[in-house]
Amino acid sequence: MRVSRIRVVSTPVELVNPLVTAEGTHGSRDAVLVEVATTDGVIGWGENVAPVGVAYVGESRDASIKAMVEQLAPRLLGRDIEVATIDPGSWWGIDGHCFAKHALESALWDAEARTLGVPLSVLLGASRDHITPGVVVGVGGDIENVVRECEQRIAEGYRRVKLKIAPGRDLAVLATVRAAIGDGVILQADANGSYGPDDIDHVANLADSGLQFIEQPFAADDIDSHVALMRTGSVPVCMDESIGSHRQMVEMLDRGACSIVNVKPARVGGIAEAVRMHDTLLAEGVDAWVGGMLETGVGRASALAVAAMPGFTLTPDLSASNRYFARDLTEPFVLDGGRIAVPTGPGIGVEPLDRVLADRATRIEAVHEG
Numbered sequence: 001m002r003v004s005r006i007r008v009v010s011t012p013v014e015l016v017n018p019l020v021t022a023e024g025t026h027g028s029r030d031a032v033l034v035e036v037a038t039t040d041g042v043i044g045w046g047e048n049v050a051p052v053g054v055a056y057v058g059e060s061r062d063a064s065i066k067a068m069v070e071q072l073a074p075r076l077l078g079r080d081i082e083v084a085t086i087d088p089g090s091w092w093g094i095d096g097h098c099f100a101k102h103a104l105e106s107a108l109w110d111a112e113a114r115t116l117g118v119p120l121s122v123l124l125g126a127s128r129d130h131i132t133p134g135v136v137v138g139v140g141g142d143i144e145n146v147v148r149e150c151e152q153r154i155a156e157g158y159r160r161v162k163l164k165i166a167p168g169r170d171l172a173v174l175a176t177v178r179a180a181i182g183d184g185v186i187l188q189a190d191a192n193g194s195y196g197p198d199d200i201d202h203v204a205n206l207a208d209s210g211l212q213f214i215e216q217p218f219a220a221d222d223i224d225s226h227v228a229l230m231r232t233g234s235v236p237v238c239m240d241e242s243i244g245s246h247r248q249m250v251e252m253l254d255r256g257a258c259s260i261v262n263v264k265p266a267r268v269g270g271i272a273e274a275v276r277m278h279d280t281l282l283a284e285g286v287d288a289w290v291g292g293m294l295e296t297g298v299g300r301a302s303a304l305a306v307a308a309m310p311g312f313t314l315t316p317d318l319s320a321s322n323r324y325f326a327r328d329l330t331e332p333f334v335l336d337g338g339r340i341a342v343p344t345g346p347g348i349g350v351e352p353l354d355r356v357l358a359d360r361a362t363r364i365e366a367v368h369e370g
């Protein structure tokens with residue numbers, strides 16, 4: 001495949017739940033889409049999902065967009081590309097910028113699958129035509145409100161709830177939610193690395209709420225604490241922020257730092273790397289799942305194709321469009337009987353709606369042609 005044109009497009013998308021960041025509260029955010037055109041006239045879409053105001057991914061949104069536009073996109077032109085062979089650690093000739101690499105690479109995957117006339121999920125060897133997603137609930141505010149939101153999500157059809165816990169907002173809220181939702185709903189906790197080495201016993205006690213796993217309890221570079229928690233045998237440990245590549249994943253598993261892996265294609269620099277991780281996880285029999293990053297329909301479709309692969313054995317964080325957006329940029333993904341269908345059209349199976357591209361608020365941020 002050869003790329004003849006790359007366009008970066010940003011467009012505002014209204015959020016159902018305002019985003020609270022260090023800079024304030026935002027009712028909408030700009031989605032950043034990437035369109036690649038091949039020399040055969042095929043169009044592929046990707047999305048840069050680098051988040052605003054979330055430091056833990058180590059790649060600010062503005063820096064990610066700048067790297068994508070100025071450094072990475074020009075490297076696609078005039079090059080024979082075999083997308084499945086892209087190693088984000090070496091192929092681009094530049095370190096880091098995983099979200100930016102993923103945005104461009106996922107557009108290439110879409111174009112590749114469309115060229116072949118198959119859904120991306122089929123190209124990746126997916127084994128499912130739907131996924132059963134989970135939903136993430138924040139624990140700020142009153143516990144009663146947290147419980148109410150969990151009950152509302154379960155009424156919508158979600159069968160797995162993940163609470164975003166933190167020190168001081170953990171034992172009571174987990175126990176109260178578990179009592180309210182009963183034992184039939186899977187409960188997970190994600191700490192986003194907010195506990196320290198002195199908290200190992202405390203985190204082990206969180207298992208009393210019947211957690212399927214605890215996700216990233218300690219800082220991304222605090223591997224010893226994860227190993228120590230695993231050795232208590234109290235609760236399965238899932239890693240997210242600690243794993244930025246296939247190599248790091250193998251190291252974490254070898255060290256006994258986790259028994260479950262959250263694979264976010266954007267965090268690891270692309271779908272090809274996510275597929276390599278999947279293949280190892282499947283071969284080793286390690287449970288794993290695909291995490292979300294507040295994608296619009298473009299990024300969601302791409303992530304769903306990955307999540308449908310057989311080695312992703314646990315519920316992904318890929319909820320329906322209306323969990324996040326008043327109006328998605330593509331045809332919305334809907335929850336039907338607790339499931340979301342994996343798109344069946346060529347490529348990612350969706351594209352931005354005409355009204356989105358025609359919207360006066362939509363901006364062409366950059367164009368590269370060659």
Ligand code: MG
Nearest residue numbers: 190215216240
């Ligand atoms: Mg996480």
